[in-house]
Amino acid sequence: MNVGEEVRLDIDRATRLGITEAVLCAHKSPAQIGEILTQLLAGGHDALLTRFTEEEHAALPADMRAKLDFDVVSQTAFFNHSPVALMPARVAVVSAGTSDTRVAREAARTLQFHGHDSTTIFDVGVAGLWRLLERSKEIAQHPIVIVVAGMDGALPSVLGGLVPSAVIAVPTATGYGTARGGETALASCLASCAPGVTVCNIDNGYGAACAALRILHAAKGLSA
């Protein structure tokens, strides 16, 4: 057995889905991450790394690190990626608290990787409702809104009732006790009284951005 047989890249994904394959680094050994990057480089492909820690970054050889644009807060890296001019922001990324930034930035970085700018509006949770209300018109101008919230997960419900945009909720693990590592925010978003809010896995900023990319793709079909 060798590490090469453990990896089977889905390079075709970008063509098939409009989303480049991402490498979820959690649960992978340094040897496996290295092997994946080697295969990608050999094929001339770029990739987005998620849940990529400083330790994993440091464990890579210097020449690999040189090909990475690494953001430590969101634990994302662009590998072998040529920057392009970004499309204007059609997606707003809104978060409830300062602690939710890491997830919100994972979403923003995923959009950036795929060529889209985004508008970030942080720390506007419902406990101080005025913070949200003073920016709700600005938010509503974005056709797609990613809402990131932990604890009671109330922000997506409130925002979903204020704006007609496509609302994608990302519950986060922020909180303690009955926040239950994000399970409460997740259940709260799913049981939301605001109609048509959709939901991603806990802390899954990457997935929310991919959902936004799918909607952007759908919009092309719809306007065709």
Add this chain to the structure above:
Amino acid sequence: MNVGEEVRLDIDRATRLGITEAVLCAHKSPAQIGEILTQLLAGGHDALLTRFTEEEHAALPADMRAKLDFDVVSQTAFFNHSPVALMPARVAVVSAGTSDTRVAREAARTLQFHGHDSTTIFDVGVAGLWRLLERSKEIAQHPIVIVVAGMDGALPSVLGGLVPSAVIAVPTATGYGTARGGETALASCLASCAPGVTVCNIDNGYGAACAALRILHAAKGLSA
């Protein structure tokens, strides 16, 4: 064994706690409910019945029923109770949706039994935020606010951030799927980002009213 030995009334409770013993009729047989009422009547006591269904009401002998003021929506009854002039409403009972009425009314009826009027404000859930905002000043004028909400349980968080009153949240079983019979609203209220919101058991309008009674009692001590 006979049913008489199954009951031991805590008549002293009204003196000790300022709250008359209530009879939780759920889980009790008609024979047990009858026995409790008989003992109460023999001692000249009144009582509040909760979770008291139409079937249980119908199963009682007519002379017992004659001593009951029964409200079918809240499933409460006042037994052997002399109406008194109510104190003005110092408690607002606010609910998120029409389906939460039964619980909100259980709270209002418990307050009424103990001699307090209350202000009821129903169907002001956060999905249509304007409904809440247009009444938030009125709510804030009440020193105590009972907030009743199911589904995502977001209303107590939002209201707790708007008013300085003592806020008592009552999660309800309203909703389906991830509402999980009220568990999500409960967890959401407990993990609320609004500071100082306290919480009662699911559907426990009675308990919320008792908590309000304790606060009203505390206020006397505090102003002394």
Add this chain to the structure above:
Amino acid sequence: MNVGEEVRLDIDRATRLGITEAVLCAHKSPAQIGEILTQLLAGGHDALLTRFTEEEHAALPADMRAKLDFDVVSQTAFFNHSPVALMPARVAVVSAGTSDTRVAREAARTLQFHGHDSTTIFDVGVAGLWRLLERSKEIAQHPIVIVVAGMDGALPSVLGGLVPSAVIAVPTATGYGTARGGETALASCLASCAPGVTVCNIDNGYGAACAALRILHAAKGLSA
């Protein structure tokens, strides 16, 4: 207390969100449903009723029933609603098994109420993968795909990897034992290995359709 104070319609919702307020009939008493319809009628509004059972239908007065277009399988009804010519189907509603039809139809009916036709493709679960594969191209031609699946909830993962459309998963309560009333399908959809699949509450065909309506609305903004 009377039933009138228990209801506060969010008529403004259609303007604000592009989605007409729906009446979730579960947890509501016949008196409450009747009151809501009366207020709607007085204002000249239409509405969509969901989780509306045959018993609740039968309990309404005949003149109310005359204003209802009731579909027993999906437990939906259009109240006081004037049919319009439907927009061509831009949404595919795909379901895994025959038992998931009730939920899939709730989605299709919600779209229809708001003026959109949809393409329904039923009973194409992954245990007989050929059924899905022979229709995957047809599905991919729809910019938006609602996927309805119970039991293991595997269909959204597989379909999400096959088509670039916006994919909205609706887990259902179909199954027994570890299907856990839809919780397993829900968790499975959320943990999906296919990127960008978003998820609604268990059995929430209505919510999935509303999410599709939000995307259709967003597409207008995006193509502007």
Add this chain to the structure above:
Amino acid sequence: MNVGEEVRLDIDRATRLGITEAVLCAHKSPAQIGEILTQLLAGGHDALLTRFTEEEHAALPADMRAKLDFDVVSQTAFFNHSPVALMPARVAVVSAGTSDTRVAREAARTLQFHGHDSTTIFDVGVAGLWRLLERSKEIAQHPIVIVVAGMDGALPSVLGGLVPSAVIAVPTATGYGTARGGETALASCLASCAPGVTVCNIDNGYGAACAALRILHAAKGLSA
């Protein structure tokens, strides 16, 4: 992106709710904590830090640390705070076991920050009931009682049946196995057979103190 945009202070909270905004340091990076303190200082505001560890304390620059009154047991710190003469103790903070001290002290410190003394009565759990009974009269003299208990969470039930005060229960994570990190104590408090006990999140001494502050505020309104 920079850390400044991640923070949006709710300075208005003290005026709106009578409770100064607290900084929950758990889930925040040292950079974020530093940014928040910098913004507070710039505005001339004080703040209460909770879940603030020795490591986080040590990571701050010396001039910031000089403005902190740090209590390591309760993991709280007063930032930029001028001590005031405390109001006499109207709140008793009662705890079941020695291990619950950290939570009980978080409550007492929060009250102190807002200008209120409190009476602390520790290690009076129900397994040695005489310890509680010999102090129950003293406890009853306080209009508000915060009860902190882990494991079986039985103390709030027993105390709630003994005193007429407003009783705020704080379940703690003390215990192992079926104590389930505080979930059992929490459920036990919520299902309490003593009427009118309200409950906060697990280990949330801060929230219990805020609830007490709300009641103290309500008492002013009630006696007005």
Add this chain to the structure above:
Amino acid sequence: MNVGEEVRLDIDRATRLGITEAVLCAHKSPAQIGEILTQLLAGGHDALLTRFTEEEHAALPADMRAKLDFDVVSQTAFFNHSPVALMPARVAVVSAGTSDTRVAREAARTLQFHGHDSTTIFDVGVAGLWRLLERSKEIAQHPIVIVVAGMDGALPSVLGGLVPSAVIAVPTATGYGTARGGETALASCLASCAPGVTVCNIDNGYGAACAALRILHAAKGLSA
């Protein structure tokens, strides 16, 4: 296949364990219950039936019913059983609320079937602590105490700290919401701060009585 092959009596159990095999009627069809009784009768054996409902009782042929001593409250029946003079009560069966009677009586009836009287003390829950305290000495005179409690399950903790007897806790399904069908009382008893309290399954009065029988048997060995 016939019903006869579905049954394999463990007649030897009385000799092996000192406990006669009981027939748990829940989950069994009338045909299966009938077959078991027929086999028992053919062998000249007696048996204790538990979870035996009025419907199941009515479904039996009259000659079978004639051999049954049926108690509807505890849902127990003695089949083909010759009454014996009972040993004096060495076991106290204590319950928290009136609703717990059915379980407490299942324990008392199981002891009676095996020849032991018991002392029953009902409705002494901790919300009115004086009820327990005025009888705690009487309880302590019993070497074995079965404590039956639902809701918060606090009674076994309190009693376990008051008496040196062998304490067997039986959590019950009494309560609603976070009582979670007895799970909270169960967890609370297991996490009890009182040392040496042992616990049975929810509503398992039968099992508690069997545990008492084992202790009575052990006592013989210990005094030998």
Add this chain to the structure above:
Amino acid sequence: MNVGEEVRLDIDRATRLGITEAVLCAHKSPAQIGEILTQLLAGGHDALLTRFTEEEHAALPADMRAKLDFDVVSQTAFFNHSPVALMPARVAVVSAGTSDTRVAREAARTLQFHGHDSTTIFDVGVAGLWRLLERSKEIAQHPIVIVVAGMDGALPSVLGGLVPSAVIAVPTATGYGTARGGETALASCLASCAPGVTVCNIDNGYGAACAALRILHAAKGLSA
């Protein structure tokens, strides 16, 4: 606030219950443990320490350590304790696997502290049933049997069907995946098909020994 007020010893427990107060060191700070030992020493009392780690042992001053009989496997220590001649073993401590030894020894050490020897029979889990069967007669000669088992928790069920002794089951956290940290073994013991098996909290060898001490005490009353 000082650490002295955090501790309130229940010295009377030994007289009241026949069980000396134990110090559960988990969740306690070194300062708290030190304070407790100091108070005990000042009063001339001995104590049993449980969940006492090597780190906590090392953190104590040398003169305190000199008064400790510390067993690292069971994480127990006897403090200020004079050894006595042990009573002969009336309790068998039986465990399913080698990994369960730490819990089994906690039980044996607790018995030893209170003056009772015990018979230990380890690693006789049901996967190799012959190991249990060849020792079942020896086990049955003990009036009390403590059974320690993790994973599927099947040993108490099997043993409970083989011996008439008082059987106290202690589920352990041994196992992974669906063993769920002992929850599965716990549920399995509680749902046991063998009648009269009682159960303690997960990993609670101390509690099982206390239950045995209660039974030994009860036996004295029963033989009187």
Add this chain to the structure above:
Amino acid sequence: MNVGEEVRLDIDRATRLGITEAVLCAHKSPAQIGEILTQLLAGGHDALLTRFTEEEHAALPADMRAKLDFDVVSQTAFFNHSPVALMPARVAVVSAGTSDTRVAREAARTLQFHGHDSTTIFDVGVAGLWRLLERSKEIAQHPIVIVVAGMDGALPSVLGGLVPSAVIAVPTATGYGTARGGETALASCLASCAPGVTVCNIDNGYGAACAALRILHAAKGLSA
């Protein structure tokens, strides 16, 4: 929409997997069941119905019923099925209690439908271990053993340690309280200390039989 479009038969399954498509009748309406049978009949196919109740049977037209071999205990029916001579029993179906018969028979009936006899050995649970031991040699003579058990789910662990056969465990919903509708037996089987026991969904006798059919098919390949 009509019911015809809701059904898409996987007729190819018998060829592809060696298992004929079964109709899980739970969650299906009478109209849907009727439609499926009609389509099957039109194609000349047979089918196995599972979870098929007496009510559903009665709701079918008489000519459909005439084509059904219906077994009420196992809730199975053979539709349009020609009996064949059965292969000798290579599978033993072993169950723990009388209440588990319905599930055990579902397995046996599924094997019979596919042409295989089986040996049924019922009511040999571990509480009376002699019942199992006296038949363990007979069981071991079957290459495949299906073990059906509820409550503590201990039987598969014990049997898995006694016989070298392929052991397929089916947990059942038998039991109450912590049996948790089969979840405890399921978790117990999965965490079994006996190596190589595999597990099916709760009450899934059908699935266990299908697994046996796959093994019988594999054996052909292995002996080739």
Add this chain to the structure above:
Amino acid sequence: MNVGEEVRLDIDRATRLGITEAVLCAHKSPAQIGEILTQLLAGGHDALLTRFTEEEHAALPADMRAKLDFDVVSQTAFFNHSPVALMPARVAVVSAGTSDTRVAREAARTLQFHGHDSTTIFDVGVAGLWRLLERSKEIAQHPIVIVVAGMDGALPSVLGGLVPSAVIAVPTATGYGTARGGETALASCLASCAPGVTVCNIDNGYGAACAALRILHAAKGLSA
């Protein structure tokens, strides 16, 4: 007490079940692992070590390490084991993602220990379905298929519908949030819509291989 009494080897297991006893090193102390190896060596036995970490390996004396064939990825070691010529691969080990390799290799190594080669096919999860489809014929040529998958656990359902082999699913802890440490993949496999898929504990590659060994043994009996 000494460590020798904590171990009771089930050497007979190889004869009884055809599976050599394995040493699950998780939860065992270095002293216990050392004692087990010493006893094995003294008896001339070999063994398979699972969940054996690099730290545990390093803690052994050099002469013990010399007798170990240690594979760090699968955390398995062969102790005192003489390599034999392997039987040709009749088992395919298929995994969904690179992160599942450690579990898949545990299965392959267990087969190797018992003398069987296997075919490993990694990283063929359903999000890129073409990867699976292009190898499904190769997989179907193996009478036994072990399928290893985390996250949504969809691969066993899809594969179970494609091949007639005996399919043994091993859910893994790969994933985050609602993957819930493997619980979702486990539930998904158990609720699979593909008939006859059996399931092992989370991450239990060892158990899946043992199940395959049982099937290989059964096949001998079936072809006899």
